[in-house]
Amino acid sequence: MDIPNIVRTIVEKCETRNPFRIIEQLGVILIYYPLEGVNGFYQYFQRNNIIYIDDHLSEHEAFFVCAHELGHMLMHKKSNAMFLDSRSHLNTCKYEMEANRFAVNLLISDRDLREYLDYTTDQLSSLFGCSKKMIELRMKDFV
Known part of the structure:
Protein backbone atom coordinates (compact mmCIF):
# COMPACT_ATOMS: atom_id res chain seq x y z
CA MET A 1 0.00 0.00 0.00
CA ILE A 108 4.81 15.45 9.64
CA SER A 109 5.53 16.48 6.07
CA ASP A 110 8.74 15.78 4.15
CA ARG A 111 9.35 19.54 4.20
CA ASP A 112 9.15 19.51 8.02
CA LEU A 113 11.72 16.71 8.15
CA ARG A 114 14.06 18.37 5.65
CA GLU A 115 14.15 21.45 7.86
CA TYR A 116 15.51 19.38 10.75
CA LEU A 117 17.75 16.86 8.96
CA ASP A 118 20.54 17.33 11.48
CA TYR A 119 18.29 16.41 14.44
CA THR A 120 18.47 13.04 16.16
CA THR A 121 15.44 10.79 16.46
CA ASP A 122 15.09 11.84 20.10
CA GLN A 123 15.17 15.52 19.13
CA LEU A 124 12.60 15.00 16.36
CA SER A 125 10.40 13.11 18.81
CA SER A 126 10.50 16.03 21.20
CA LEU A 127 10.02 18.60 18.44
CA PHE A 128 7.00 16.92 16.85
CA GLY A 129 5.53 15.52 20.06
CA CYS A 130 5.40 11.90 19.01
CA SER A 131 7.14 8.82 20.22
CA LYS A 132 10.57 7.84 18.96
CA LYS A 133 8.92 4.76 17.43
CA MET A 134 6.56 6.97 15.39
CA ILE A 135 9.49 9.14 14.21
CA GLU A 136 11.36 6.02 13.11
CA LEU A 137 8.23 4.85 11.28
CA ARG A 138 7.90 8.25 9.56
CA MET A 139 11.57 8.26 8.50
CA LYS A 140 10.98 5.06 6.50
CA ASP A 141 8.77 7.08 4.12
CA PHE A 142 10.97 10.16 4.02
CA VAL A 143 11.88 11.12 0.44
Whole structure:
Protein backbone atom coordinates (compact mmCIF):
# COMPACT_ATOMS: atom_id res chain seq x y z
CA MET A 1 0.00 0.00 0.00
CA ASP A 2 1.44 3.38 -1.03
CA ILE A 3 0.66 5.31 2.15
CA PRO A 4 2.69 8.44 1.26
CA ASN A 5 0.68 8.73 -1.97
CA ILE A 6 -2.63 8.29 -0.12
CA VAL A 7 -1.57 11.09 2.25
CA ARG A 8 -0.46 13.30 -0.63
CA THR A 9 -3.79 12.81 -2.39
CA ILE A 10 -5.93 13.69 0.63
CA VAL A 11 -3.74 16.70 1.53
CA GLU A 12 -4.02 18.03 -2.03
CA LYS A 13 -7.78 17.43 -2.11
CA CYS A 14 -8.48 19.06 1.28
CA GLU A 15 -5.61 21.60 1.23
CA THR A 16 -4.70 20.86 4.84
CA ARG A 17 -2.82 18.38 7.01
CA ASN A 18 -5.15 18.96 9.94
CA PRO A 19 -7.06 15.69 10.42
CA PHE A 20 -10.04 17.44 12.04
CA ARG A 21 -10.43 19.77 9.06
CA ILE A 22 -10.09 16.83 6.66
CA ILE A 23 -12.79 14.75 8.34
CA GLU A 24 -15.05 17.81 8.46
CA GLN A 25 -14.61 18.32 4.71
CA LEU A 26 -15.30 14.64 4.09
CA GLY A 27 -18.50 14.71 6.15
CA VAL A 28 -17.24 12.31 8.80
CA ILE A 29 -19.23 12.15 12.02
CA LEU A 30 -16.93 12.83 15.00
CA ILE A 31 -17.98 11.62 18.43
CA TYR A 32 -16.11 12.32 21.65
CA TYR A 33 -17.02 9.71 24.21
CA PRO A 34 -15.47 8.19 27.35
CA LEU A 35 -13.97 5.05 25.82
CA GLU A 36 -12.50 2.29 27.92
CA GLY A 37 -9.35 0.52 26.79
CA VAL A 38 -9.00 2.36 23.45
CA ASN A 39 -8.15 5.92 22.47
CA GLY A 40 -10.45 5.88 19.48
CA PHE A 41 -11.91 3.83 16.67
CA TYR A 42 -13.42 4.13 13.22
CA GLN A 43 -16.79 2.71 12.24
CA TYR A 44 -18.59 2.55 8.90
CA PHE A 45 -22.27 2.26 9.71
CA GLN A 46 -25.27 2.73 7.42
CA ARG A 47 -23.14 4.55 4.81
CA ASN A 48 -21.76 6.90 7.46
CA ASN A 49 -18.11 7.29 8.39
CA ILE A 50 -17.85 7.73 12.16
CA ILE A 51 -14.72 8.42 14.21
CA TYR A 52 -14.91 8.02 17.98
CA ILE A 53 -12.27 9.65 20.16
CA ASP A 54 -11.89 9.19 23.91
CA ASP A 55 -12.98 12.44 25.53
CA HIS A 56 -10.25 12.16 28.18
CA LEU A 57 -7.38 12.61 25.71
CA SER A 58 -5.31 15.77 25.55
CA GLU A 59 -5.71 17.94 22.46
CA HIS A 60 -2.37 16.68 21.14
CA GLU A 61 -3.31 13.02 21.69
CA ALA A 62 -6.73 13.53 20.09
CA PHE A 63 -5.01 15.06 17.04
CA PHE A 64 -2.92 11.92 16.52
CA VAL A 65 -5.86 9.58 17.19
CA CYS A 66 -7.98 11.49 14.66
CA ALA A 67 -5.22 11.15 12.03
CA HIS A 68 -4.83 7.44 12.85
CA GLU A 69 -8.58 6.76 12.55
CA LEU A 70 -8.73 8.78 9.33
CA GLY A 71 -6.08 6.37 8.04
CA HIS A 72 -8.31 3.43 8.90
CA MET A 73 -11.21 5.12 7.13
CA LEU A 74 -9.25 5.71 3.93
CA MET A 75 -7.37 2.40 3.85
CA HIS A 76 -9.48 -0.14 5.75
CA LYS A 77 -13.06 1.04 5.24
CA LYS A 78 -14.57 -2.43 5.04
CA SER A 79 -12.65 -3.84 8.00
CA ASN A 80 -13.97 -3.47 11.52
CA ALA A 81 -10.60 -3.72 13.27
CA MET A 82 -12.06 -3.61 16.78
CA PHE A 83 -14.38 -6.48 15.89
CA LEU A 84 -11.55 -8.46 14.30
CA ASP A 85 -9.31 -7.88 17.29
CA SER A 86 -11.81 -8.68 20.02
CA ARG A 87 -13.95 -11.38 18.39
CA SER A 88 -11.85 -13.41 15.99
CA HIS A 89 -8.40 -12.93 17.52
CA LEU A 90 -6.94 -12.21 14.07
CA ASN A 91 -3.75 -10.21 14.08
CA THR A 92 -4.70 -6.61 13.32
CA CYS A 93 -1.12 -5.40 13.75
CA LYS A 94 -0.80 -4.76 10.00
CA TYR A 95 -3.84 -2.46 10.00
CA GLU A 96 -2.59 -0.60 13.07
CA MET A 97 0.89 -0.14 11.59
CA GLU A 98 -0.59 1.19 8.35
CA ALA A 99 -2.84 3.62 10.26
CA ASN A 100 0.16 4.80 12.31
CA ARG A 101 2.18 5.32 9.13
CA PHE A 102 -0.69 7.28 7.64
CA ALA A 103 -0.98 9.45 10.77
CA VAL A 104 2.71 10.36 11.01
CA ASN A 105 2.94 10.98 7.25
CA LEU A 106 -0.09 13.28 7.51
CA LEU A 107 1.12 15.15 10.59
CA ILE A 108 4.81 15.45 9.64
CA SER A 109 5.53 16.48 6.07
CA ASP A 110 8.74 15.78 4.15
CA ARG A 111 9.35 19.54 4.20
CA ASP A 112 9.15 19.51 8.02
CA LEU A 113 11.72 16.71 8.15
CA ARG A 114 14.06 18.37 5.65
CA GLU A 115 14.15 21.45 7.86
CA TYR A 116 15.51 19.38 10.75
CA LEU A 117 17.75 16.86 8.96
CA ASP A 118 20.54 17.33 11.48
CA TYR A 119 18.29 16.41 14.44
CA THR A 120 18.47 13.04 16.16
CA THR A 121 15.44 10.79 16.46
CA ASP A 122 15.09 11.84 20.10
CA GLN A 123 15.17 15.52 19.13
CA LEU A 124 12.60 15.00 16.36
CA SER A 125 10.40 13.11 18.81
CA SER A 126 10.50 16.03 21.20
CA LEU A 127 10.02 18.60 18.44
CA PHE A 128 7.00 16.92 16.85
CA GLY A 129 5.53 15.52 20.06
CA CYS A 130 5.40 11.90 19.01
CA SER A 131 7.14 8.82 20.22
CA LYS A 132 10.57 7.84 18.96
CA LYS A 133 8.92 4.76 17.43
CA MET A 134 6.56 6.97 15.39
CA ILE A 135 9.49 9.14 14.21
CA GLU A 136 11.36 6.02 13.11
CA LEU A 137 8.23 4.85 11.28
CA ARG A 138 7.90 8.25 9.56
CA MET A 139 11.57 8.26 8.50
CA LYS A 140 10.98 5.06 6.50
CA ASP A 141 8.77 7.08 4.12
CA PHE A 142 10.97 10.16 4.02
CA VAL A 143 11.88 11.12 0.44
